[in-house]
Structures are given as structure tokens and as C-alpha cells.
Amino acid sequence: xxxxxxxxxxxxxKVIPMHHAFKTISLxxxxxxxxxxxxxxxxxxxxxxxPYIFELWGNIFSFWMDHIYGxxxxxxxxxxxxxxxxxxxxxxxxxNPTKYAxxxxxxxxMVVFLVSFLLPKRAMPITxxxxxxxxxxxxxxxxxxxxxxxxxxxxxxxxxxxxMTCVYTLMVLPPLLGLVYFIFDxxxxxxxxxxxxxxxxxxVFLPCQYMLHAxxxxxxxxxxxxLMYIFFGMLLDVLxxxxxxxxxxxxxxxxxxxxxxxxx
Numbered sequence: 001x002x003x004x005x006x007x008x009x010x011x012x013x014k015v016i017p018m019h020h021a022f023k024t025i026s027l028x029x030x031x032x033x034x035x036x037x038x039x040x041x042x043x044x045x046x047x048x049x050x051p052y053i054f055e056l057w058g059n060i061f062s063f064w065m066d067h068i069y070g071x072x073x074x075x076x077x078x079x080x081x082x083x084x085x086x087x088x089x090x091x092x093x094x095x096n097p098t099k100y101a102x103x104x105x106x107x108x109x110m111v112v113f114l115v116s117f118l119l120p121k122r123a124m125p126i127t128x129x130x131x132x133x134x135x136x137x138x139x140x141x142x143x144x145x146x147x148x149x150x151x152x153x154x155x156x157x158x159x160x161x162x163x164m165t166c167v168y169t170l171m172v173l174p175p176l177l178g179l180v181y182f183i184f185d186x187x188x189x190x191x192x193x194x195x196x197x198x199x200x201x202x203x204v205f206l207p208c209q210y211m212l213h214a215x216x217x218x219x220x221x222x223x224x225x226x227l228m229y230i231f232f233g234m235l236l237d238v239l240x241x242x243x244x245x246x247x248x249x250x251x252x253x254x255x256x257x258x259x260x261x262x263x264x
Contacts, residue, residue: 028185030188031182031183031184031185032183034178034182034188034191035178035179035182035183036178038174038177038178038182038188038191038192038195039174039175039177039178039182040174041174042173042174042195042199043171043174043175046170046171046174046199047081047083050080050081050083050085050167051083051085053170053203054085054086054087054088056203056207057087057088057163057206057207058073058075058086058088060204060207060208060211061073061088061089061090061207061211064090064208064211064215065090065091068215069092071090071091071092072091073088073089073090073091074088074089074090074091074156075087075088075089076089076160078164078167080167081171087160087163087164087167088163088207089156089159089160089163089214090159090211090214091156092155092156092159092214092215092217092218093154093155093156093218094154094155094217094218094221094222094225095221095222096144096151096221096222097144097221097222097223099148101221101223102141102144102145102223103141105137105138105140105141105223106138106141106142106145109134109135109137109138109141110134110138112130112134113130113131113134113135113138116130116131116134132231133227133231136226136227136230136231137223137224137226137227139226140223140224140225140226140227141223143226144223151222153222153225155214155217155218155222155225158213158217158225158229159210159213159214162210162213162229162233163206163207163210165234166202166206166207166210169202169206169234169237170199170202170203173195173198173199173202173241174195176241177191177194177195177198177245180245181194181245181248181249184249186248186251190248190251194244194247194248197244198241198244198245201240201244202237202240205240206237209232209233209236209237212232213228213232213233216228
């Protein structure tokens with residue numbers, strides 16, 4: 001073994017694979033083909049199965065509505081890439097907060113924000129998280145105090161809009177993976193497995209996510225809608241994509257671990 005390559009081996013004498021972030025991408029014909037063909041294939045599958053996905057979402061909403069409220073699921077007709085489909089949503093309403101609730105929310109948020117300065121430095125990530133949450137929630141009270149008679153959304157309209165956002169989130173995933181994942185030298189089978197896993201995760205998670213939004217806003221008034229939207233909406237979905245994508249990027253691509261280091 002050449003002395004200059006010793007640093008590429010661990011204490012057991014095994015090669016330490018080069019991380020993808022340090023590799024120069026050399027697009028093979030297979031990678032170029034998969035970056036185009038696979039997104040088109042998965043988009044076509046999603047388009048064909050969209051009625052069944054909406055039906056599954058309706059069943060998920062029905063399950064939670066039956067077990068929590070004994071309520072019903074509503075449907076609104078939406079056009080998705082030329083298909084007229086019935087988009088389900090939980091039929092729940094939310095009240096405007098009382099003036100007392102608005103002031104109590106503002107005071108509690110400020111108290112928690114100030115208490116966060118007493119936390120030890122090792123808890124700094126949690127401290128910043130709490131401060132961000134409290135600032136967002138406090139801003140909802142400020143908005144209600146400045147414009148008590150104005151709020152642009154009802155709970156039903158909010159859930160309907162967010163579920164339509166979920167539909168387009170699903171449609172964006174295959175092209176996005178084509179740009180940031182399929183270009184790498186992973187086997188085609190792994191690219192398909194990761195995409196199927198990611199789509200299955202979102203198809204099941206998204207209706208549960210917004211059923212939880214509807215439950216919290218219904219129980220605690222419209223005062224909690226901004227927090228649900230900003231912190232537990234698309235931001236949470238993006239974090240889910242990053243987690244699954246990172247898992248897929250951790251897979252080994254080729255056995256030539258020293259590729260790109262000038263080693264033979």
C-alpha cells in the first residue's frame with residue numbers, strides 16, 4: 001500500500017468510502033437515462049393511481065373522524081392534471097378566539113420565551129426551538145389584537161388548500177429525485193426502492209398530518225393555525241424529504257471506494 005493512501009483506510013485495514021459530497025459526478029449513460037425515465041415513469045404511475053390515493057386519504061380521514069368525533073368527511077371536486085377528482089377533507093369547524101384567550105396566549109408565550117433564557121447552554125438547540133415556537137404563536141395574538149374581525153381562512157378551507165398542496169408535493173417528488181438522487185451511480189433497483197418508500201411515506205403521512213392540524217385548530221381555535229402552517233406544515237414535509245434522501249445517500253454506490261482520490 002502506498003504511504004499517501006494510508007489515510008483512506010480505517011484501523012481494521014478496510015477502505016473508508018469517499019462521501020458523495022467530495023466526489024466529482026461523472027454522469028454515466030445509465031444515470032442520465034434513469035434521471036429522465038424514472039421521474040416520467042413515477043409521474044405516470046401517480047397520475048393513474050391518483051383516484052385510489054384520494055380514496056385512501058378519504059378512508060384515513062374517516063377512520064380518525066369516526067374514532068374521535070363520530071363525524072363525517074367532506075369532498076370537494078378538484079382538477080389534477082386533467083382528472084376531476086373528489087378531494088377529501090375532515091368536516092370540522094373552528095371558532096375565533098375570545099379576547100381573553102388572545103391575551104392569555106400572548107402572556108404565556110412571553111413567559112415561556114423568557115424562561116428559555118434560564119435553560120443551560122447544553123440545551124441550546126431546544127432553547128432556540130422553543131423561542132421560535134413562542135414567537136410564532138405570540139404573533140398570532142398580535143394579529144388578532146390588531147385585526148380582531150379579520151381572518152382569511154376557515155378551518156375547512158385551510159385543510160382543503162393544504163391537501164391540494166399535498167397533491168402537488170407528490171407530483172414534485174419524482175422530478176426532484178431525478179435532479180438530486182438519480183444522477184448518482186446507485187443501482188436502478190435502489191433508486192426505485194427509495195422512490196417507492198418516499199412516495200408511500202408521504203401518501204400515508206400527509207392526511208394524518210393535516211388531520212392532526214384540523215384536530216388542534218378545532219379544539220384550540222383559529223389562534224393555532226399560523227403555528228400549524230408555518231412550523232408543522234410544509235417545513236415538516238421538507239424535513240421528511242431530507243431525512244429519507246439522506247438515508248438513500250448513505251448507501252454505497254460502487255465498490256471502487258478510492259475513486260476520485262487518484263488511487264488505482
